[in-house]
Amino acid sequence: MYKKIYIILLVLVCIGGCKNDPDLVVPTDKLSTSSFPTTLADLNAILNPAYGNLKSVGLYGFNLMPKALEDAVHAGDANYNGDQAWNEMTANNLSVTNSRSQDAWTALYAGVTTCNVTLEAADFFEANSATASQKADIDAVRGQAKFMRAFYYFQLETLFGEAYLKAGGANDAKMGVPLYKEVPKNLEATQQGRASARDVWNFIITDLQESTVLLENTVWPATEVGRVTKWSAKALLGKAYVFTEDWANAKTTLLDVINNSGKTLMPFAKYKDAFNGNTANEFNEESLFELNVDANNNGNYGPWGGNPNASTLNGVIWSPYILSETGTETGSRALGYGGNLGVHDKNITRFGYPLGYYTLVANPAYNSQLPASPDNPARIMDPAYRAQAVAVRTNKTADPRLYVNLVQPWIDVLNIDWNGGPRKDVPVSKPDYLAGEPNTYGWGFRKYAAIDYHINNVNYDKWNWYFLRMADVYLLYAEANIGAGDAATGLEYINKVRRRAYDLPINTASARDYTSLTAVTPAINDPVLGRNPLRYERWAEFFHEGLWWFDICRWHLGPQEAAFFGKARNLSTPLTFNESKSYSWPIPLTEFNANEKIAGQQNPGY
Known part of the structure; x- marks a missing residue:
């Protein structure tokens, strides 16, 4: 992908937290004039912010990881206690005005908007300027936009949805997040109530299914290596099936990625040095979706510099x-x-x-x-x-x-x-x-x-960020098999990840292998992970990568985790966890002030 991705302001449609002012809603029937987009380069320029938005301050540019997720799971222990929003994240007791959750909400919906704009631009370009030979390239843009839209909704739903779906239809009717499937054409269209959790997940799954088809024959050149592929889409689709406990579809989809993507676990010699900016390790044999981060010194701390979406901090x-x-x-x-x-x-x-x-x-x-x-x-x-x-x-x-x-x-x-x-x-x-x-x-x-x-x-980070890698696929596949009743296959894929950690051949049984799904793990005196290899391997493998929070929430481990960690430096009281509210972040107050149709639809406990 382009080594530097900049936000191009084509249209300002504020979905999350917009004001009730018609002047702030740009009529999108005037977005694409008779002169734009007229080339594939124009169309890709419209798409690029869908990637670049991930590096915004509210997301992976800064606030989401060190000031939210790492404190929420207690990987980090904040010494500084002068930031109330940060303290609330540590305590897993957020207010509706928490700036970290509000920033994530706004930035994630901004990402959705860029994807919707891209899809409309693709339709306009195909109808007005494209040649028949450009159809595949236009579809590749659509495939990327649908993947990115699914990715943003995946994060919105897992952070702000009322509850994860369960096998057999439990929680289908719980509140999901508002769904914006196209760019709003008028003020009324900016007002959306919360869709059901099932409808949100169905939308995510459909986008990913369509993305895999649209990207089926796309092979990116080396200069575009950071763009998503059909295997990125299939991997995220498999993850969506696991998160919704659709074990049968999860098994089929993830096994396709394992057998046919050409991806595998990187060797330990590379793995130990794969997270610190060594460019030789970027976009490697394990990576399925990776955020490119440029070591770009703007003289003003990465996300706040002259090119805010070029780097992270x-x-x-x-x-x-x-x-x-x-x-x-x-x-x-x-x-x-x-x-x-x-x-x-x-x-x-x-x-x-x-x-x-x-x-x-x-x-x-x-x-x-x-x-x-x-x-x-x-x-x-x-x-x-x-x-x-x-x-x-x-x-x-x-x-x-x-x-x-x-x-x-x-x-x-x-x-x-x-x-x-x-x-x-x-x-x-x-x-x-x-x-x-x-x-x-x-x-x-x-x-x-x-x-x-x-x-x-x-003034910048210099390492790319992994969003999807094969270790995740292996452990998700293990979980899908266990959920479907095949403990032996599940255990084998847990052990493949463990073997890599010990620098052993991943497909050969070893003395380090777990012998059962309740075997003792390395975790010492740990009632949460001490005898659960699947949980332990997900925690250990993705430590400090922002994934553990979602496992805590879908497995309802909050009180046990709070008891295990006990205390935090930025809190004066012991850690606790309120199961009736804390697995979901609150819908921000700003959204209620802007969106009449979401009235009365706050998550329980807030």
Whole structure:
């Protein structure tokens, strides 16, 4: 796809949160004049914002991950408590004015709008300017627009829908989200009540089915590699079937992706380095849908720069720390904004790390004749503890994905160019706000984090974001088989993902395999994941990728997760979870102020 995708403002139709003012609704019968679009390039220019919108501030550009989903699942542990919306996400107790949920609602519907505009433009172009030979190219645009519209509605429904569908028709009549199937032609059309959950999922499924047909014969050149394909659509379709517990269709669709897409799990040697901006790993053999992110320094922090949809800036919040310039944890330096978000300690033992907390001792090699520094620290991690920790890593006593996802103080070393000076190796540190707290692990994020540069110096993330990859397909296929009564096949596909984590051939049985669907997992003293390989593998495999929240909600794990994590730094009270409301985010108050037909249709409990 185009390496830089910019929003082109062709029409402003505000669906989510628009005001009741006819002047703000552009008549779309005047959108496509006799001169636009007249070329395929015009049509693709209209489509491109459907991709670029994913990088908006309200979505994956910034707010959705570090300030919403990562706190909601307690992968992150916010130290900063001055943001009420952020605190509400941590507590899983949102208000109808929560800015994070409101931003997501608005941005997701903006994405729907770009797709609807594209589909109308495709019809106009085909009817007025296209040649017969351009039919396949126009259909490829339609296929992408339908996939992207389904993707946006998938997220809207799973975040804001009243309840997930269940096998046998349970919850079909629950409230879904408003459906806008075309660009509103007048003010009345901007007013939509909530469709049923079944109608929303049917719309998503139909869009994806049609997308696979429209993209059937499309093969993108290398310059367009980031565009969605029929296999992207089939993978998301299979996921929709799993999320609606349609096990039969899920099995057929996902097995088609496994057998015929040409995709597979990437080897562990690539996997361990696949989330940190190595361009050699982009759009690899495991990737089915990936958000391209340009390392584009606009001088004003990614999403807020001159090209707001060219880059993202999640890493400024979840950056790891390195030792201070004098080699201490006190004053340790964040590779982004300091004092915001660390890793919740409970995640360390959940990955199977068996050791307790470390202590600092006098460095026997300290040279008092030289300045104290990261190369010459006065105090270091207890060498006995260090030896044990290295053995855990070497012997794979803990899940190896622990070290794919996180960095460990004193043992991991980051090669950093600090403030324009020469690059040098500096040990990872506890965050400075945990210095002096002995009963903390203080690990930092590695996956999707700045680990070889200071993000404040460049103002952008440099890693692509995986939305769909084959590990998800394998585990969804496992779940579909288990749901359909085939435990053996389900277990085998769970084990394929586990084998990759341990750098083993994925199709060969191993000593690391789970022997049953209730086998012990690496999670230590964990009543939620300790004896459930499917749940554990989804948690461990997609840690810090924004997927676990949806598993919590569809499996109703909220109270158990709250009890497991216990507390959060930005809250003064223990974590709790209200099952009658917290699995769904509230429809924003702004929507009720703008949309008369949604009156009385708030999610329960709000």
